[in-house]
Each structure stands twice: as C-alpha cells, then as structure tokens.
Amino acid sequence: MGLLILLTSTLLYSYFHPGRVVDAQRLFILKDITLTIEPSKDVKRGTNVSLRCKATVSQSETWELRREYTVYKDNNLIYNKTSISEEILYPLGEARVANSGKYRCEINIDDKPQRPSETQKLTVTGLSKPQLRLNKGVVKEGEEITATCIAPGEMGSFFFYIYEDSNEIKEKQVSSNQAEFKLRFSSVNRRRIHCTYTVLITPYSVKSEESNNVTVSVKELPITIDLDIDPVTRVYEGDQLNILCKVNGLQHSDESVRLLLIQGIQILSSGLTNVSHSMVAQANYAEEFECKFEMGNVVKTATKTISVIELFSAPTLTVSPDEVFQRDDVTLTCKSESYASERLSEDELTYTLDPPQTPQTPSRKGVFSVKSLRIETNYTCVAEAMRIKKRSKTLTVRPKIFVSTPKISVVGRAILGQPVKILCQSDIGSLPINYTLFKDFVEVSTISINRSSQQAHFEVNITSPEDIKQYICEASNNHRHNKQPLSEKLNAIVIVPPSYAELMAVPDESGIYEGDDLYLLCRADGTPPVTFKWYHVGNNLPLYTNTSNDYSSSYQVPSVSKEHNGRYYCEAFNHVNKVVRSEEVTIEVQMVLWKKALIGGFCLLAVSVLVVVCVLCFRSKRVVMDSGAAVSVWTKRPPEEDVAIDEESSMVTKEPDVEYTEVVHPRPVDPARVPLRKGTDTVYSELQNSPHGPADYHDYHGSVEYAELNGEQPEVNHYHPEVNNFQDLPMPVD
Numbered sequence: 001m002g003l004l005i006l007l008t009s010t011l012l013y014s015y016f017h018p019g020r021v022v023d024a025q026r027l028f029i030l031k032d033i034t035l036t037i038e039p040s041k042d043v044k045r046g047t048n049v050s051l052r053c054k055a056t057v058s059q060s061e062t063w064e065l066r067r068e069y070t071v072y073k074d075n076n077l078i079y080n081k082t083s084i085s086e087e088i089l090y091p092l093g094e095a096r097v098a099n100s101g102k103y104r105c106e107i108n109i110d111d112k113p114q115r116p117s118e119t120q121k122l123t124v125t126g127l128s129k130p131q132l133r134l135n136k137g138v139v140k141e142g143e144e145i146t147a148t149c150i151a152p153g154e155m156g157s158f159f160f161y162i163y164e165d166s167n168e169i170k171e172k173q174v175s176s177n178q179a180e181f182k183l184r185f186s187s188v189n190r191r192r193i194h195c196t197y198t199v200l201i202t203p204y205s206v207k208s209e210e211s212n213n214v215t216v217s218v219k220e221l222p223i224t225i226d227l228d229i230d231p232v233t234r235v236y237e238g239d240q241l242n243i244l245c246k247v248n249g250l251q252h253s254d255e256s257v258r259l260l261l262i263q264g265i266q267i268l269s270s271g272l273t274n275v276s277h278s279m280v281a282q283a284n285y286a287e288e289f290e291c292k293f294e295m296g297n298v299v300k301t302a303t304k305t306i307s308v309i310e311l312f313s314a315p316t317l318t319v320s321p322d323e324v325f326q327r328d329d330v331t332l333t334c335k336s337e338s339y340a341s342e343r344l345s346e347d348e349l350t351y352t353l354d355p356p357q358t359p360q361t362p363s364r365k366g367v368f369s370v371k372s373l374r375i376e377t378n379y380t381c382v383a384e385a386m387r388i389k390k391r392s393k394t395l396t397v398r399p400k401i402f403v404s405t406p407k408i409s410v411v412g413r414a415i416l417g418q419p420v421k422i423l424c425q426s427d428i429g430s431l432p433i434n435y436t437l438f439k440d441f442v443e444v445s446t447i448s449i450n451r452s453s454q455q456a457h458f459e460v461n462i463t464s465p466e467d468i469k470q471y472i473c474e475a476s477n478n479h480r481h482n483k484q485p486l487s488e489k490l491n492a493i494v495i496v497p498p499s500y501a502e503l504m505a506v507p508d509e510s511g512i513y514e515g516d517d518l519y520l521l522c523r524a525d526g527t528p529p530v531t532f533k534w535y536h537v538g539n540n541l542p543l544y545t546n547t548s549n550d551y552s553s554s555y556q557v558p559s560v561s562k563e564h565n566g567r568y569y570c571e572a573f574n575h576v577n578k579v580v581r582s583e584e585v586t587i588e589v590q591m592v593l594w595k596k597a598l599i600g601g602f603c604l605l606a607v608s609v610l611v612v613v614c615v616l617c618f619r620s621k622r623v624v625m626d627s628g629a630a631v632s633v634w635t636k637r638p639p640e641e642d643v644a645i646d647e648e649s650s651m652v653t654k655e656p657d658v659e660y661t662e663v664v665h666p667r668p669v670d671p672a673r674v675p676l677r678k679g680t681d682t683v684y685s686e687l688q689n690s691p692h693g694p695a696d697y698h699d700y701h702g703s704v705e706y707a708e709l710n711g712e713q714p715e716v717n718h719y720h721p722e723v724n725n726f727q728d729l730p731m732p733v734d
C-alpha cells in the first residue's frame with residue numbers, strides 16, 4: 001500500500017513538474033497529523049482560543065511539499081489554508097458559547113488527501129447578561145410599546161423570551177444577537193418586564209441569566225361605561241324594563257370599537273357607543289345585565305343586577321284519589337302555591353286544564369272532575385294572570401285494572417311427603433298484586449307481584465291426600481274494596497307412592513302342573529297409574545312390564561314347563577318413582593298324574609322282568625349242563641333288532657320330554673319329526689305288545705320269555721334316564 005502511494009506520488013510529481021528531472025527517489029509519507037485546542041479544551045467565555053493543526057511528513061529528499069490545511073467544526077468547513085509549513089494556527093479569537101463543538105483538521109499533500117486528525121471537543125462556558133430596552137415607560141391601556149432584548153457580544157442562533165412579572169408572554173427565534181417585541185397591556189397596572197435568551201449549540205441549548213427589569217406603568221383610558229335599567233327596584237314579572245348603555249370620554253382612536261348588552265349568555269343588543277333595549281321582566285331569566293365595551297384588546301364592562309319578583313308561582317297539578325281504577329271518577333286540582341298579593345288578587349288568576357275539562361263547580365277555581373276515566377291520559381294545566389301564562393308539569397293519570405278472580409293450581413305434581421308448589425294467578429289486573437294463600441281459611445302467606453315476569457308460587461307440605469283441597473287463594477291490587485276475588489278450592493290429585501307390592505301365583509304354588517297356564521298376579525297400592533314389573537330371580541331384566549290404572553296387574557305364563565321353575569317377584573312404582581318390591585314366590589312345575597302312574601307301572605314291569613330273567617338264567621344253566629352246547633340267550637338275538645333298539649334308545653334319550661307330551665296331546669304331524677315319531681310309536685307299540693308277546697317269536701328257542709326279553713330290554717334302558725331326570729325335581733309326596 002505504502003509502496004503504491006510512493007509510486008503514485010512520484011508519477012504525479014513528474015507529471016506536474018515536467019520541467020524537472022524525474023527522480024525516482026523523491027518520496028514522502030504522512031507520519032502523523034494532530035489538532036490541538038489552545039489554551040485548553042474547556043474554557044470560559046472571552047478566552048483567546050486557537051486551533052493548531054500539525055502534520056509530520058517524512059520525505060526522501062528536502063524539497064517543498066504543497067500542503068493544504070482544512071479545519072472542520074461539527075463537520076462544517078470553517079477554515080482553509082495552503083502553506084508549506086509543518087503546522088498552521090487558526091485563532092478563534094475571544095471564545096463564545098457558540099464556538100463550542102467538535103473540531104477536526106485535514107490535510108492534502110501535493111493535492112493528495114491524507115487521513116484526518118482526531119476530533120477535539122471545545123466547550124465554552126458563560127453567556128453575557130441580556131439587556132432589555134423599552135421605548136416607553138408609561139403607556140395608556142392598549143397602547144403599543146417596543147421592547148428590545150440584546151445578547152451583548154454573543155453570536156450563533158438564538159431564542160429570545162419576554163416575561164411579564166415572571167410569566168413568559170412572548171418568544172422569538174433569530175440568528176442575530178438581538179430581538180424586538182411589540183407589547184400591549186390592556187389593564188391598568190404597573191408591571192416589571194425582563195428578558196432572557198438561549199444559544200443553540202448542537203445538540204442542546206444554553207440559557208442565559210435574566211436581563212435587567214424594566215417597569216411599565218399602564219394608565220387607564222379616560223373612558224367610562226354607563227348602564228341604566230329602569231325600573232331597577234321592585235321589579236315584578238311582566239313589568240317593562242328599559243335598558244340603556246353608553247360609552248363616555250371616547251376620543252378618536254384607530255382601533256375598532258364595539259359595545260354589547262348581554263344578559264347571562266344571551267346578547268340582547270349591540271352597537272358602537274350607544275345601546276338601548278326594552279323587554280318584559282321574567283322571573284325565570286338571569287337577572288344580571290352586562291354592558292361590554294371593546295377597543296382593540298381593551299375591554300371595559302359595567303354590570304347591574306335586578307331581582308324580578310314572581311307574580312305567581314308555576315301551578316302544580318294533583319289528582320285525587322291517589323289510587324285510580326278504570327271507570328273511576330277523579331278530581332284534578334290546578335293551583336299556584338304563591339302569588340304577589342300587592343300586585344295581584346287571587347280572582348285575577350285563572351286556570352285551564354289540558355285536555356280541557358269542565359270545572360267541577362264555578363266556585364272552586366282550578367278544580368276539575370273527570371268522569372269514568374278509561375285510559376292513561378297526560379294532563380297539564382295553565383295558570384294565567386296579567387297576560388302571563390305558566391304551565392304545570394305533566395301529570396300522567398294511569399287508571400289501574402281490577403284484579404280478576406285468581407286461579408289456583410299445582411305446579412308439576414303434588415306428591416305426598418314432598419313439598420308441593422302452588423301457583424295463584426289472575427289473568428288480568430294492574431300490578432302490584434298481592435296473592436294470599438289460605439289453608440282452611442287460615443292465612444298461610446302472601447306474595448307481592450311487582451313485575452309481569454313474576455309469579456306467585458307458594459310451597460306447602462301435604463300430610464294427607466285430602467289436605468290439598470283445603471287451599472284457596474286471594475288476589476288483591478286495591479285498598480278500596482273489602483272483598484277481594486277468591487279462587488276456587490285447589491283441586492289436584494296428590495300422588496301417593498306405593499307402600500307394598502305382593503305377588504301371587506294362580507294356580508297357587510302347590511298345584512302347578514306341566515302345561516298349565518300360570519298367572520302371576522302383582523298387587524300394590526299407591527296412586528294409579530302404577531307400573532308393574534315381573535322378574536325371574538337370576539335375571540336382571542324384567543320378564544314383563546305393564547302400567548295399569550288399577551291396583552293390580554297380571555302376567556300370564558302359558559303352558560308352563562320345568563324351565564319355568566324358580567323364584568319370582570314383582571316391583572311396582574308410580575309417578576313418585578319410589579319402587580316397592582314384593583316377596584319372592586317359588587314356582588315348581590309338577591309332572592302330570594298319568595305320567596307318575598306310567599312310571600309306577602314301568603317300575604313294576606321292570607321288577608317282574610328281572611324276576612323272569614332270573615328264572616330264565618337259572619333254567620338255561622341247567623340246559624347248558626344238559627346239552628353241552630353253551631349258547632347264550634343274548635347272542636341269539638337277531639342283529640337287526642339290536643340296531644333298532646340302539647336307535648330307539650338313543651333317540652328317546654335325546655328327546656325325552658317331547659315324547660311324553662306328544663303321547664298325551666297328539667298334535668298335527670310335523671314332517672321334521674317323522675322319524676322320531678316313528679321311533680316313539682315303535683316304543684309304545686312294543687310297550688303295549690310286550691305283555692302279550694309277539695307271535696313271531698314263537699319260532700325261537702326259549703319261546704315267549706325270550707321274545708319278551710328282547711322286547712323289554714330297550715324299554716328298561718329307555719326309562720332309566722327318564723327316571724333319573726325326574727329325580728332332579730322334588731317328587732310330590734303321595
């Protein structure tokens with residue numbers, strides 16, 4: 001970099017000095033540049049301050065370098081000098097606050113800019129005391145004077161301020177060290193004036209001390225205002241008032257003038273130097289009159305207050321009676337409470353009603369009667385005397401409507417043992433309405449209804465269902481009638497919860513047989529409708545639910561069988577939702593009589609067969625011994641017979657119940673059941689035949705007994721499971 005500068009300098013030098021011999025050795029470099037503020041960076045006003053800028057340059061040979069110095073204050077160029085010396089001195093002279101700021105110096109060597117010096121900050125303290133001058137010391141009201149405020153020896157940018165008795169009244173921004181102000185004073189007084197200034201230095205301003213005080217005397221203008229009001233005492237409402245306002249001693253002036261007559265906030269009249277006004281005195285207006293004269297910014301006023309005596313007061317309108325019902329006759333009275341008897345006799349006062357009504361009697365002034373008032377009406381009245389009219393405030397007469405006969409009812413359901421809500425309500429009637437509940441003509445309580453959204457709800461406790469009929473209620477919205485409308489007696493059903501439930505089986509538990517229709521009768525008390533539910537113990541879902549208007553209900557189980565065995569109970573409840581449960585009833589379905597008999601018969605048969613078998617056994621042993629051919633009786637059976645018997649026995653075992661019922665109650669042929677039926681028939685035919693013995697078997701060895709054995713065998717097998725099944729049920733005791 002340094003090399004580049006050297007090279008460039010050399011080249012440029014040879015360019016600007018073409019006459020010279022280019023010498024590659026003539027090089028320079030800026031070693032250092034400094035700015036110093038002398039004598040110090042912080043000085044008092046008036047100190048001779050200089051800025052010294054020094055640049056140290058190294059060069060290869062001794063020759064004159066052209067140096068151009070530049071000094072900046074707050075980035076603005078303030079001084080520029082070309083010199084061949086190593087340093088320059090720039091005198092600021094006697095320092096002022098405005099010299100405060102940041103200074104910097106720069107140098108161009110042989111027209112080549114070099115790096116600048118570091119910035120130095122100069123702070124000058126102390127401002128000169130301002131001087132105030134006025135062109136006049138004594139002025140008249142509104143007269144203009146010139147005030148000049150000077151900041152001696154200061155420079156820079158200024159703000160000047162003028163104060164009247166320490167209150168700032170004006171300000172001005174200027175760039176010279178003095179400012180002129182035009183002042184006017186509108187009120188008579190002596191006042192002290194002074195000024196101050198501030199000098200702006202970036203980024204703030206410095207405030208001077210206060211100037212000398214100058215006293216200004218303001219003298220009154222020789223002007224007076226006269227305000228005359230006639231009459232001024234004992235003014236009555238309706239009197240004519242003449243008002244005159246006048247300006248005295250006014251000399252010719254350049255200023256514009258104006259005269260105003262004002263009452264309260266109302267301007268009654270205006271002019272230049274004379275104003276007159278006439279009016280009728282009224283009691284309800286402001287009583288202060290003001291006459292105001294303006295000249296430039298000089299204002300002069302005169303005021304006067306009169307009191308206006310009221311001739312008569314505004315009337316008031318009243319109604320009697322206080323409580324008015326539709327079609328009542330009412331009296332309206334219009335009256336002024338007071339009047340000025342010294343000016344007015346009572347006879348002079350007249351009253352009229354709006355809307356108009358005939359006076360009740362001519363002798364009673366201001367009393368009006370209204371016949372059979374029907375609708376809400378707004379009335380006002382006017383009192384008049386000596387052409388003065390006064391109106392009353394509006395009176396709204398709103399005739400009330402008598403309350404109608406109330407209706408008494410129960411809200412929701414009346415349930416014994418729970419609080420019962422009773423509503424008493426009239427369809428029409430003006431509010432407020434008082435509802436009173438009576439029990440057996442003894443007052444229970446009263447509810448006052450003030451809003452149409454409210455209802456009279458009474459809460460009572462009922463101890464027996466008949467209690468409810470003792471309640472009646474009364475509605476009342478007026479005090480003028482002794483007899484208030486009374487409701488009927490409260491007619492409502494009191495719901496009594498069931499206290500018990502009872503379950504009964506028909507036929508009774510001891511005599512229920514297979515195939516019977518069973519009726520489970522549930523009975524309960526409580527107010528109908530009652531809901532009954534029947535349950536089979538072990539099953540949480542009810543078998544049947546029925547709501548009845550009676551105290552009992554029944555559930556039919558048609559054609560019972562053993563699967564209906566078990567314990568049953570029922571439940572009952574009504575609107576109260578209190579559930580009562582019956583005792584449990586046990587149902588045992590018994591076998592029909594003929595089946596018992598049949599079983600008995602088979603048992604006998606089995607025993608007799610056993611006996612026969614034993615006898616045969618005994619005999620056959622002997623035959624074997626005799627013949628030597630040991631042929632078993634059992635093996636002699638034809639194989640088909642075995643198959644048939646097996647089939648039968650298995651089928652029968654599978655469907656034992658069906659067989660019994662089918663035998664007892666023949667039904668239309670079910671095609672699906674045909675094979676079973678066949679088997680059953682076979683069984684029975686064999687059963688029936690067996691005692692006699694089939695003729696076919698005669699061919700067999702062992703004759704009748706043998707055949708019987710074959711025939712009996714399946715039957716015995718067949719009935720064993722059945723007997724076992726029945727052992728599950730308790731056998732009826734015969």
Ligand SMILES: *[C@@H]1O[C@H](CO)[C@@H](O)[C@H](O)[C@H]1NC(C)=O
Nearest residue numbers: 045046047048049091093094
């Ligand atoms: C400042 O310098 C001026 C001129 O050189 C001289 O007249 C003046 O007295 C000096 N002021 C002070 C305070 O030295």
Ligand SMILES: *[C@@H]1O[C@H](CO)[C@@H](O)[C@H](O)[C@H]1NC(C)=O
Nearest residue numbers: 375376377378379394395396
């Ligand atoms: C009576 O005056 C009131 C208030 O000024 C108004 O709201 C109402 O409607 C008037 N009633 C009748 C019946 O004119």
